[in-house]
Structures are given as C-alpha cells and as structure tokens.
Amino acid sequence: MGFKVSKLTTEDGRLGVIGLKDRIESLRGEFKFNSVLGIGTALKLLIILPELKQGDV
Numbered sequence: 933m934g935f936k937v938s939k940l941t942t943e944d945g946r947l948g949v950i951g952l953k954d955r956i957e958s959l960r961g962e963f964k965f966n967s968v969l970g971i972g973t974a975l976k977l978l979i980i981l982p983e984l985k986q987g988d989v
Contacts, residue, residue, distance in 0.1 A: 933969075933970065933971075933972065933973075949965065952977075953965075956977055956979060959979050960979075960980070961977065961978055961979035961980070962976070962977070962978040962979075963975075963976070963977055963978075964976040
C-alpha cells in the first residue's frame with residue numbers, strides 16, 4: 933500500500949523502517965527503500981557476511 937516517506941519518525945517510540953535502516957547500517961550494510969502511497973514499498977537490504985570456514989557452523 934505504500935506510505936509517505938516524509939512522515940517517518942520515531943516520536944511514537946516505534947522504530948520501524950528507521951530502526952531497520954540503523955541496524956543494517958550498523959552492520960556496514962546497505963539499506964535502500966522506495967515507497968509510493970497507494971502503490972507499494974520496495975526494500976533493498978545488503979549485508980556482506982564474512983566467509984565461513986569449514987567447521988565454523
């Protein structure tokens with residue numbers, strides 16, 4: 933359904949998209965989103981994970 937990006941806030945105590953963006957960026961990741969009211973929202977999240985070696989699981 934989308935939403936107005938200009939209305940994003942944490943004033944109500946909820947983090948939502950802003951909290952998600954902060955968490956992704958704290959992991960040195962990339963967070964991009966686009967939202968159009970009445971159409972929808974697209975998110976792009978990219979986090980590069982360190983390479984695992986055999987037995988690291």
